[in-house]
Amino acid sequence: MQTHRAQAVRVPGSRPNKDGIVPTSMQSSCHNRLLAALSPPDFALLQPDLTTVPLRLGAVLIKAHAPIPRVYFVEDGILSGIALAADGGQIELALIGREGMIGTPVLLGTDRTPHEGRVQANGYAWCMHADALRAALRSSPTLHALLLRYVQALTIQIGCTALANSLYRLPQRLARWLLMCHDRTEGDELPTTHQFLSLMLGVNRPGLTAAVSVFERSGMIRRQRGIITIRDRAALLAAAGASYGAPEAEYARLIAGPAESQA
Structure with missing residues (x-):
């Protein structure tokens, strides 16, 4: 008998308008849990710059050692953070789905990484220019704080992957x-x-x-x-x-929706 996993409730009807921009009033319908967890004012900072892009299997969204032009908040699909060796070896560091984003070096004040961000399963994501996100982070300490908590959760996942591999x-x-x-x-x-x-x-x-x-x-x-x-x-x-379980528990501890945060 199959046991179904617990997951965030997905509200139907959350689709962008004809210009590819999600209305602020539809924040609660975002499948991406980071966007859904933002306070309405913080979401409003990002909303004008959010557009949808398809995620195609094998596509490289973040190139190693290259400036990061855009960040991606996953709505549907799976991305992988890949560590690349000089001799061509590679291994997965982290999985990113609707709970997260790719392009986290931008949150940490840098513009590139030696790792690669690759699409592992088809879907789509909300995309915005890295410079637009930097401007929003300067405008809102609360936005920056929540996204840095996600970086912490992602770091825990990477550490647990290293532990599992060892x-x-x-x-x-x-x-x-x-x-x-x-x-x-x-x-x-x-x-x-x-x-x-x-x-x-x-x-x-x-x-x-x-x-x-x-x-x-x-x-x-x-x-x-x-x-x-x-x-x-x-x-x-x-x-x-x-x-299994430690990164999932850390994410649940660190990332909460506005209503939970105010409880």
């Missing part, structure tokens, strides 16, 4: 990754391939194939070409054990 066996790491993707996906189907999974987890394909096969035989997932379907989230949680 301490836990592949089945635990695979279960953690599937759970994190599931958290950021509408429904139970995750678009992915063994090649991409092996890259993201930093393991060879034969070992990954064996671990995925075990999960499928146990009824936790179902494989199809280019898609993994989550069938038993509770079993995945048990398989992940202590490798």
Whole structure:
């Protein structure tokens, strides 16, 4: 039996107007949890500069060692922060979905990063120029404070990924990754391939194939070409054990909607 995950309520009808700009009155309909958590005045600072862009699988939104021209608040889809080695090696540092944004170096007063921001699952995002965000941050300490709390939550996720890669066996790491993707996906189907999974987890394909096969035989997932379907989230949680949960708890502690913040 499948156990459904808890997630933020998504309000239907939240779509941009013909100019690609979301009206301030529709803030509560934003799927992105950071935008939804802003106070109305802080959201109003960003609103005139927000436009929608599609997220296409494999697209590089943040290039390594290059100025960051735009930041992206994910509405639907999944992005990955990728660490790149000089010899061509790479591994995933963080997953970003509707709970977050990509382009966080802008929040920290710099304009570039040695890491790459890549689209892992199709969707769309609210996009704004980095200079417009910098201007808004200068105008509002409360806006800056909330987004810096997100940086803290993202840092915890990156640290926990390093911990998982160092301490836990592949089945635990695979279960953690599937759970994190599931958290950021509408429904139970995750678009992915063994090649991409092996890259993201930093393991060879034969070992990954064996671990995925075990999960499928146990009824936790179902494989199809280019898609993994989550069938038993509770079993995945048990398989992940202590490798999953700390970043999720930190995000819940740090990021709250306006009503919660005033309680």
